Amino acid sequence: VIDVATGLHAGAAVLAALFRREREGVGSRLTLSLWDCALDLLINQAQNALVGGSNPGRMGTAHPNLVPYRAFQAADGDVAIAVGSDAQWAKLVAALEVTLPEGAEWATNPGRVTDRERVEACVAQAVAHLTRAEVESRLIGVPCAPVNHILEAMDDAQAKATGARIETEGVPHVASPHRFHV
CATH class of the missing domain: 3.30.60 (Wheat Germ Agglutinin (Isolectin 2); domain 1)
Known part of the structure; x- marks a missing residue:
């Protein structure tokens, strides 16, 4: 993955250098390392570690700052659900008929991040009996896709x-x- 990502970065950097040459008449020398590109792929986890001062634990496919945002097991395979806003969360709850526990403060992402395990368990339960296609057809306006x-x-x-x-x-x-x- 790192060598492919480095190639993609190289292509973008060459285009930026050509654009600069066209605009400013100045050439550029490109330095690009596999290591730096590997760190770039860690952007969410690395930034959290730098700001928080501690290493993250294993999270599988989950996003460190958004909940729910990971792959869930549907009846016929995995489906990725990526709730990026509170409005999308409300759509998910309605579309999947998620039963919210008494007193759960999940209307906003910080509340869902704090209670990640229970949120993900509720979503997992709602998705488990549906096919990937059924999840996708219900979650209009919520980023999701089958994991093929x-x-x-x-x-x-x-x-x-x-x-x-x-x-x-x-x-x-x-x-x-x-x-x-x-």
């Missing part, structure tokens, strides 16, 4: 529509995500 296995992703309608999967001389492979149109 690789072959599911490569066979997905979106992958087919965008041409993400192609064949060369009978060998299937992932196409470049760059599509240039004249």
Whole structure:
């Protein structure tokens, strides 16, 4: 992952350098390390550690600052749910008919972060009996998506529509995500 991320950063940096040369007439020398790009991928956890002064514990797919924001087990596989605002939380509660415990102060994200374990348990319970497609169809306005296995992703309608999967001389492979149109 780090080598791929470093390549992506390199591409963006080269474009920025070319833009600067075009605007200011000044060239640039690019220095880019795998280490720095690895740290960049830790942005949420690293920033929390730097500000809070302690290392985070393992969180799986969960976001350190937003709750609920992780993968949950649906009836037919995992589904990622990414509640990024209190309004999205209210939509989730209504759409999934989440039963809130007496006295729970979950209307705002700080309350949900403080009580992460119970919030996630309630969402997990609401999702467990639904298929991934049912969760996705109910959560209109709440970021969510099925967590696909690789072959599911490569066979997905979106992958087919965008041409993400192609064949060369009978060998299937992932196409470049760059599509240039004249």
